[in-house]
Amino acid sequence: ATFDLIRRELRAAARDEADLVILAMDTPGGLYESTQQIVQAILDSPVPVATFVSPAGAHAASAGTYILYGSHLAAMTPSTRLGAATPVQMGGPNGDEETDKNAKDDKPAKPGSALERKMVSDAAAFIRSLAEQHGRNAEWAEAAVVSAESLTASEALSKKVIEVIADNPAQLADKVHGRSVRMKEGQSKTLTTKGAEIVTREPGLRHDLLEIITHPNIALLLMTLGTYGLIYEFANPGTMIPGVIGAIFLLLGLYAMNVLPVNYSGLALLMLGMALMTAEAFTVTFGILGIGGAIAFICGALLLVKSGPDGFGIDLWLILSLAAISFTVLSVALGMVVKSLRAAKTTGPEELAAATGTVLHWQGGRGEIRITGEIWQARTDQPFIFNPGDTVRVSAIDGLVLVVMPAAATPATPLPQE
Numbered sequence: 001a002t003f004d005l006i007r008r009e010l011r012a013a014a015r016d017e018a019d020l021v022i023l024a025m026d027t028p029g030g031l032y033e034s035t036q037q038i039v040q041a042i043l044d045s046p047v048p049v050a051t052f053v054s055p056a057g058a059h060a061a062s063a064g065t066y067i068l069y070g071s072h073l074a075a076m077t078p079s080t081r082l083g084a085a086t087p088v089q090m091g092g093p094n095g096d097e098e099t100d101k102n103a104k105d106d107k108p109a110k111p112g113s114a115l116e117r118k119m120v121s122d123a124a125a126f127i128r129s130l131a132e133q134h135g136r137n138a139e140w141a142e143a144a145v146v147s148a149e150s151l152t153a154s155e156a157l158s159k160k161v162i163e164v165i166a167d168n169p170a171q172l173a174d175k176v177h178g179r180s181v182r183m184k185e186g187q188s189k190t191l192t193t194k195g196a197e198i199v200t201r202e203p204g205l206r207h208d209l210l211e212i213i214t215h216p217n218i219a220l221l222l223m224t225l226g227t228y229g230l231i232y233e234f235a236n237p238g239t240m241i242p243g244v245i246g247a248i249f250l251l252l253g254l255y256a257m258n259v260l261p262v263n264y265s266g267l268a269l270l271m272l273g274m275a276l277m278t279a280e281a282f283t284v285t286f287g288i289l290g291i292g293g294a295i296a297f298i299c300g301a302l303l304l305v306k307s308g309p310d311g312f313g314i315d316l317w318l319i320l321s322l323a324a325i326s327f328t329v330l331s332v333a334l335g336m337v338v339k340s341l342r343a344a345k346t347t348g349p350e351e352l353a354a355a356t357g358t359v360l361h362w363q364g365g366r367g368e369i370r371i372t373g374e375i376w377q378a379r380t381d382q383p384f385i386f387n388p389g390d391t392v393r394v395s396a397i398d399g400l401v402l403v404v405m406p407a408a409a410t411p412a413t414p415l416p417q418e
Contacts, residue, residue: 001207001210001211001214001259002030002034002038002207003034003037003038003041004207004210004259005203005207005210006023006038006041006042007037007041009021009201010041010042010045010047010049012201013045013047014045014046014047018047018199019047019048019191019192019193019196020047020048020049020050020073020173020176020191020193020196021045021047021048021049021050022049022050022052022169022172022173022198023042023049023050023051023052023067023071024052024054024055024169025051025052025053025054025058025060025064025067025068026053026054026055026058026059026060027059027060027061027062027063027064028059028061028062028064029061029062029063029064030062030063030064031063032063032087032123033261034063035063035066035067036066036126038067038070039066039067039070039130042067042070042071042072043070043133043184044184046183048072048073048181048183048189048191049071049072049073050071050072050073050074050075050164050172050176051067051068051071051073051074051075052075052076052077052166052169052172053068053075053076053077053080053081053082053153054076054077054080054168054169055077056077056078056079056080057079057080058077058080059080059081059082060076060080060081060082060083061081061082061083061084061085061150062084062085062086062087063085064082065082065083065084065085065127065141065144066085066123066126066127066130068082068162069127069130069131069134069136069141070130070133070134071134072134072181072182072183073163073164073176073179073181074134074136074156074161074162074163074164075162075163075164075165075166075172075176076153076156076157076162076164076165077153077165077166077167077168078153078154078165078167079152079153080152080153081150081151081152081153082144082150082151082156082161083144083148083149083150083151084144084148084149084150085123085127085141085144085145085148086120086123086144086145086146086147086148087119087120087123087145120145120146123145124142124145124146127141127142127144127145128141128142133182134181134182135182136160136161136162137159137160137161140159140161141161153165163176163179164176169198170198173193173194173195173196173198174193174194174195176191176193177191177192177193177194178190178191178192178194179191210256210259213252213253213255213256214256214259214260216260216304216305216313216314217314217315217318218256219253219256219257219260220253220301220304220314220318220319220322221253221318221322222249222250222252222253222256223249223250223253223254223257223270224253224274224322224326225246225249226245226246226247226248226249226250226251226252226253227246227250227274228242228246228326228329228330229242229243229244229245229246229247229249229250230242230243230246230247230250231246231278231330231334232246233246235334257304260305261305262304262305263303263304263305265300265303266299266300266301266302266303266304266305267300267304268300269296269297269299269300269303270296270297270300270301270304271300272293272296272300273293273294273295273296273297273298273299273300273323273326274293274297274326274330275293276289276290276292276293276296277289277290277293277294277297277326277327277330277331278293278330278331278334279293280293280330280331281330281331281334287331289331290327290330290331290332291327293326293327293330293331294323294324294326294327297319297322297323297326298319298320298323301314301319301322301323302314302316302319352371352372352394352397352402355371355372355393355394356371356391356392356393356394356407357369357370357371357372357376357378357391357392357393357394357402357404358370358371358389358390358391358392359378359386359387359388359389359390359391359392360375360388361388362385362386362387362388362390365379365380365383365385366378366379367379367386369392369402369404371394371402376400376401376402377400377401377402378392378401378402378403378404379398379401379402379403379404380403380404380405381395381396381403381405382405384405384406386406390406391406391407392404392405392406392407393405393406393407
């Protein structure tokens, strides 16, 4: 969500021909892959970007340090800090089986494990390259990653980690006036920002919504619940509310998947699993399609989000719970509904329409019959005569009179022709 916000604002700044973008930052860190995307967006920006650790008391820890190093200008407010940029695991598989036999899933990587060394080495090279790009202290940048070192604003200025200390954006714009910054492809640009108009852009509803729905767990829930709603609407046309809510949830889930680093093979397996579990309700496979669908659902959910070094993925217990609920709702409960809809009617006109009965007495083309435990007036539209005990079948209902014809098993004797 933060990457989406920064990318959109940088594009807006380029369209408006702004002189400088000030990125006010106060963060404990974030996802490594998103951090790389944010830094790349800043490096590609035609408008210079000054990352400003602000207000007083704020910090640019972990991912914030990378973003500050990747910006064209680095600034801090007094009483702020930055550093502690060592990458850590949030979850997912850790360690290398060949070098760390004791590493287990869903636990932090052990110090010195193969995975931890790879993560730290890659992150150190990344931040060194950013330091070299903008002429900042590469030695301290590496120490922030390897040793989790931190600095105050004054220390950062003295060590050439940042260029400016300012109290507010207006003072920052004045202080950087006339500075030359290095842009992409080796070009340089001189800032003319003294006394410039400051336009503040706050994150809006889109950003708040994205922050919620782009968590992989929420995205998977939205897609699953949305599918439930649509299936219910198709099974019970005209209910409207489940279909509308289901469509909204499904579209939100698909949009979140578009923002997230999604593995489309996992998404295809997920959809296949839902389809197979639904098909189980309409066919007689004794659970084969349903169980196969549940397995496909689990595999698809596990593969759905591409986990980077931070292990940002979908919770295993949520996947198993949703698979069990989906199997119960789509294969079992929906199957019972379909079976009840297909069952023969046992009450009302529908029951009589195909029922057979026994003639009690018959005369002149009319009589009485016993059918479904009741005695009904009956007549025939054709010149047939029936004897008591004959079996007849209802062909139509005329008010309170049943129109009958001979049952296939008991042919009636036709009336003589005049």
